[in-house]
Amino acid sequence: MINRSEIGGIPVLHTPTTGPLHAGLVFRVGQVDEPLARRGVTHLIEHLALHSFGAADHHYNAATGAEFTWFHMRGTEAEVVAFLNGVCAALRNLPEQRLAAEKEILRTEGNSRDTGPGEALALWRHGAESYGSVAYPEWGLADLTIDDLRSWTARYFNRQNAALWIAGAGVPAGLDLDLPDGDRQPVPPVSSALPVRPAWFPGGADLVAWDTVVPRGAPALVFAGVLERVLFRSLRQEGGLSYTVRADVSARADGTAVITALADSLPEKQGAVLGAFVDVLAAMRLGVIDEADVAAVVKNRADEITGAGSLPGEVFNLLTGQRVRTTAEEIQAELRAVGRDDVVAVAAVAVAEGLLMTPGRTRADWAGYAEAPAGSDAAVDGRVHAALGYRPDGATLTVAADGVTLTRGDDLATVRFDSCAAVLAWPDGARRLIGHDGIQVHAEPTLFADGPAVTAAIDTAVDPGARVTMPAREPESIPVPQRRPGLLTRVRWAYIRNRRLTWAVLNGLGAVALGVFGCYAIGSVLFGDETWNVLGGGFFAVLISAAWLGSVRRRFRELMRD
Amino acid sequence: MLPAMSAHPLHTAVSAQDWPGCRAVLDAAGPMERTALIRAVAGLPDIEGFLTAVLRADPADGTASALLGEHLLHRVRAIRAEDRPWYELDDRATLTRELLCRAEQTLIDGAVQNPADPAIWSARLVSAHGLDLGPAETRRRYQRLLAAAPDHLPGQFDMLRSLYPGRDGSWEPAHEFARETAAAAPPGGAHGALVAAAHIDHGLVDPDRGLSHTEVLTAYLVQEPVRAEIQRAAERSGVPTGYGRLGFLNLFALCFTLLGDQPAAARMFDHMGDRAAEDPEALDDLGAGNPWARLGDAVHEFGEARERALGGAK
Numbered sequence: 096m097i098n099r100s101e102i103g104g105i106p107v108l109h110t111p112t113t114g115p116l117h118a119g120l121v122f123r124v125g126q127v128d129e130p131l132a133r134r135g136v137t138h139l140i141e142h143l144a145l146h147s148f149g150a151a152d153h154h155y156n157a158a159t160g161a162e163f164t165w166f167h168m169r170g171t172e173a174e175v176v177a178f179l180n181g182v183c184a185a186l187r188n189l190p191e192q193r194l195a196a197e198k199e200i201l202r203t204e205g206n207s208r209d210t211g212p213g214e215a216l217a218l219w220r221h222g223a224e225s226y227g228s229v230a231y232p233e234w235g236l237a238d239l240t241i242d243d244l245r246s247w248t249a250r251y252f253n254r255q256n257a258a259l260w261i262a263g264a265g266v267p268a269g270l271d272l273d274l275p276d277g278d279r280q281p282v283p284p285v286s287s288a289l290p291v292r293p294a295w296f297p298g299g300a301d302l303v304a305w306d307t308v309v310p311r312g313a314p315a316l317v318f319a320g321v322l323e324r325v326l327f328r329s330l331r332q333e334g335g336l337s338y339t340v341r342a343d344v345s346a347r348a349d350g351t352a353v354i355t356a357l358a359d360s361l362p363e364k365q366g367a368v369l370g371a372f373v374d375v376l377a378a379m380r381l382g383v384i385d386e387a388d389v390a391a392v393v394k395n396r397a398d399e400i401t402g403a404g405s406l407p408g409e410v411f412n413l414l415t416g417q418r419v420r421t422t423a424e425e426i427q428a429e430l431r432a433v434g435r436d437d438v439v440a441v442a443a444v445a446v447a448e449g450l451l452m453t454p455g456r457t458r459a460d461w462a463g464y465a466e467a468p469a470g471s472d473a474a475v476d477g478r479v480h481a482a483l484g485y486r487p488d489g490a491t492l493t494v495a496a497d498g499v500t501l502t503r504g505d506d507l508a509t510v511r512f513d514s515c516a517a518v519l520a521w522p523d524g525a526r527r528l529i530g531h532d533g534i535q536v537h538a539e540p541t542l543f544a545d546g547p548a549v550t551a552a553i554d555t556a557v558d559p560g561a562r563v564t565m566p567a568r569e570p571e572s573i574p575v576p577q578r579r580p581g582l583l584t585r586v587r588w589a590y591i592r593n594r595r596l597t598w599a600v601l602n603g604l605g606a607v608a609l610g611v612f613g614c615y616a617i618g619s620v621l622f623g624d625e626t627w628n629v630l631g632g633g634f635f636a637v638l639i640s641a642a643w644l645g646s647v648r649r650r651f652r653e654l655m656r657d
Numbered sequence: 658m659l660p661a662m663s664a665h666p667l668h669t670a671v672s673a674q675d676w677p678g679c680r681a682v683l684d685a686a687g688p689m690e691r692t693a694l695i696r697a698v699a700g701l702p703d704i705e706g707f708l709t710a711v712l713r714a715d716p717a718d719g720t721a722s723a724l725l726g727e728h729l730l731h732r733v734r735a736i737r738a739e740d741r742p743w744y745e746l747d748d749r750a751t752l753t754r755e756l757l758c759r760a761e762q763t764l765i766d767g768a769v770q771n772p773a774d775p776a777i778w779s780a781r782l783v784s785a786h787g788l789d790l791g792p793a794e795t796r797r798r799y800q801r802l803l804a805a806a807p808d809h810l811p812g813q814f815d816m817l818r819s820l821y822p823g824r825d826g827s828w829e830p831a832h833e834f835a836r837e838t839a840a841a842a843p844p845g846g847a848h849g850a851l852v853a854a855a856h857i858d859h860g861l862v863d864p865d866r867g868l869s870h871t872e873v874l875t876a877y878l879v880q881e882p883v884r885a886e887i888q889r890a891a892e893r894s895g896v897p898t899g900y901g902r903l904g905f906l907n908l909f910a911l912c913f914t915l916l917g918d919q920p921a922a923a924r925m926f927d928h929m930g931d932r933a934a935e936d937p938e939a940l941d942d943l944g945a946g947n948p949w950a951r952l953g954d955a956v957h958e959f960g961e962a963r964e965r966a967l968g969g970a971k
Contacts, residue, residue, distance in 0.1 A: 370794040461757065
């Protein structure tokens with residue numbers, strides 16, 4: 096049972112439990128709110144807010160998620176009150192002297208953090224903004240000032256944008272949660288970098304991963320459970336192909352839920368893991384779903400629901416205007432109302448909206464998935480800077496008033512200045528532009544003709560707010576144009592690339608030469624004064640040449656076929 | 658055993674776009690005959706629209722999925738066999754990939770609805786090979802085929818072919834698969850044909866050296882280990898009684914003819930009876946291609962070999 100109340104304008108959800116008090120203060124702010132050039136600002140504030148608690152053996156922790164940031168504490172009433180009031184005090188008045196140290200700590204944390212398939216899926220699905228920005232490093236740390244942080248706390252860490260949950264005997268006295276007034280902040284609109292769905296993109300060699308976006312609710316929850324069961328049966332029990340097989344759901348503030356499924360693989364088994372995965376998704380799409388699986392998942396999920404377990408989730412609902420459910424029975428009833436038909440309906444939407452990460456060099460076009468865009472369709476029209484030195488791919492960098500394009504062979508990467516999420520700026524003049532669609536253009540002024548003009552043009556055109564200052568690079572890590580290799584080296588490379596063709600051509604030349612020699616010999620007997628012996632030799636040479644040419648022709652045909 | 662295909666009731670039913678008629682013939686056939694029959698009519702022209710309509714009416718009709726999939730795969734083979742003049746744009750790779758993808762998607766849906774249909778899993782072995790999905794996926798599909806129908810010879814031929822090496826690869830995995838599958842097959846089965854077929858394909862893999870196919874293949878077959886293995890496979894199999902009987906007899910008749918083992922060849926020809934001589938199309942009841950055509954004109958080669966074997970025996 097969840098009771099609703101209020102402390103100083105902040106909504107409180109309370110569930111009576113026994114044992115130590117457990118409370119969480121939640122703000123509706125997270126990574127999705129951060130512009131790419133300010134990535135990490137929320138995380139930095141979270142760290143500064145906790146600084147004063149030090150390493151004491153309090154049972155507290157805090158986290159910055161995609162949509163929410165929260166501070167949790169378990170302990171006696173007095174400890175919880177001291178913690179939550181302390182967090183609010185620190186948020187009101189950030190410890191400026193800790194700024195540099197916490198930035199360093201966060202840089203270390205970011206360095207050791209593994210990015211999982213979730214980040215890659217988010218990047219390919221959403222690009223470099225909203226839900227895609229979780230995939231990027233905390234680039235904002237370098238340039239953030241205390242004033243940036245203060246304006247961020249004023250906007251997001253305010254009374255109207257917070258909520259509290261408490262599991263324990265009662266709401267403790269003495270909680271004042273003194274925060275400034277402000278506004279409830281809505282979640283930014285969801286961006287999309289996938290023009291066609293279902294789609295696929297290549298990932299690491301040892302994993303097949305997939306995600307999708309469906310309307311949130313009990314059917315989505317049950318569908319994810321069914322998917323996990325079917326994947327587990329097919330990939331682990333029957334096929335013996337995967338060890339880890341998982342499907343998770345996470346709700347989003349906009350009324351959708353993201354379902355993520357993954358199956359690991361040995362590199363030599365990746366084709367089979369992908370094949371079995373694709374077959375399971377096809378079964379889901381066609382509604383070939385077992386009633387027994389649905390019933391088992393409904394039972395398991397309903398049994399997992401306990402009184403206080405859902406409290407943080409309900410606070411998220413409260414902060415994003417979703418319906419708040421106040422009893423476990425209510426949630427269980429929603430789950431138990433889910434039938435096979437509901438799951439079939441969600442499954443069809445899920446597969447149609449899916450994004451598949453295929454292992455290694457495998458593809459998924461054969462299974463009806465569109466290739467997710469890895470480049471741009473169009474180039475900008477402007478000044479073309481040719482690559483300096485030896486570039487077999489013939490790269491060019493085009494700079495126009497509205498954007499830049501890097502061309503390598505047939506591959507285009509274009510970032511328009513009006514949809515540039517961030518530009519990384521190195522002191523040596525190198526710039527990397529990241530478009531809202533996630534496409535990047537990396538411009539090294541040392542590698543292109545009139546490179547400094549490229550840097551200057553980018554710096555004038557890009558919004559200064561999107562600029563990220565990068566640390567200086569060691570001189571030896573600044574690239575220099577590749578020297579054109581010697582003629583001999585290039586001939587050797589060309590030979591290695593076209594070994595069979597070279598041999599066929601040499602053979603053909605040899606055969607033709609032999610034929611010409613034979614004809615000359617015959618001619619010199621018929622029209623000259625050579626002896627008849629030479630005639631025989633000439634015919635012989637022509638014959639051999641004809642047979643030789645025949646085999647060369649066949650070799651050419653084989654080459655063409657391959 | 659197939660009579661000449663054009664007179665077969667299935668051929669008539671497919672040509673007349675009579676789906677209940679098709680199903681009546683195919684549902685009555687054994688699993689291996691069914692797969693072979695589906696393949697035998699998959700090359701009929703202009704049946705895609707018909708089959709698509711059948712599938713739209715009943716997406717769970719596995720027979721229609723298998724036939725449509727096989728039809729598209731047949732078109733892939735037809736396009737690959739086309740000869741294009743060198744000066745024309747060669748778009749065959751794009752065309753075949755597109756057809757392969759469509760075949761595969763038809764078969765994915767068919768396999769989901771009918772996980773125990775061996776005709777679908779056999780076709781998916783072919784599409785996996787064409788799409789280059791890799792050995793692990795081919796092996797997985799073969800396991801699914803075995804789970805649906807153990808000893809399904811048409812699919813085992815597809816598996817065998819997918820084990821054939823490309824340029825410079827080893828043939829040993831293919832021969833090993835043929836040996837093991839033949840050894841594990843039930844008595845009376847024609848599975849020994851896998852061993853003979855693998856050797857014939859191996860022997861003819863690089864035929865152009867100014868020699869005739871007969872000479873090239875003979876030179877390969879007379880190697881002692883090859884001869885011994887073919888002999889062992891023939892002895893172990895005995896004479897098959899059901900599916901693939903004629904194909905089996907012909908493959909071994911050809912091998913023994915080239916090996917100069919007239920009495921053994923004569924036994925094979927004897928078991929065929931007379932019908933085989935009259936109707937060369939009937940020789941290919943394994944769906945693996947008439948082996949005699951590998952040497953030149955099938956009717957002529959067959960007739961000559963039979964004459965020699967039976968004449969010599971008299």
